[in-house]
Amino acid sequence: MTKQQNLFYSNPDLTATTTKIVAVRPHFFGVAIALEHNIVRASGGGEPRDLGTVDGMKILHAEKQDGLTWTAHDADADRFAVGKTVDVVLDAEHREHRRRLHTATHLLIRCAYNHFSEFNVAVADIEDDASSALIVARTDRPVRSEDISLVDRRMRSEVLNGRSVHAAKAKSVEHAESEYGALFRVSNRHAFRGRIRLICINGLDANPCSGLHHPTTDIGPYKVVPEHLPEADPYTFAVRLKPTGAWMYWFGEGVGT
């Protein structure tokens, strides 16, 4: 039986490694391979996949199948063989941007969740190029531009607070609810059975998530820009989160977008 160890959860800082191929199969792009000590994360949980190369060959796709993570390459099957040692190099900047955006997304949703009586997330997706994240939710009342700036202000103070962010395990959603109380929130978009992985923002939030995160809420300068969706009604909260080189401020509707 082939054995693969995924290292991206235990060591998300690791973006280059040398490891062995444990499985090879044909793929739409040419060939797919599975690595023994795997650092490549496939897409999931609103987060795009890792970019990079294996043995100098671009990773064109990454997917989970038959209990393994596979990377796909435009190559003949004989380019890669089981047992071959290969160098894996990821786009470290892309991963870093994703991690910051993922922690920022948790933070923004928690701040909005505290601001509104009801906040049901419909979309929380990081773009493939990791340049921004889109958050769309339904609220209990019409959303005004002041609501967005108040949520942004709450979030900004938590970014400056620099709370720690860590992963934890829970036996079930019910266990997580009893352990974390009001800090626990779960989207009704997802159904969970059995053990779950939680991302905990110390003293603020606990939420099931399979992604990779920045280890503190100090995610650096960012801006929150209202997103005007054609299908949105007044109860729709829609914003785009963008990391920026320096702190920028949003002064209201139509400015700074």
Ligand SMILES: [Zn+2]
């Ligand atoms: Zn997450």
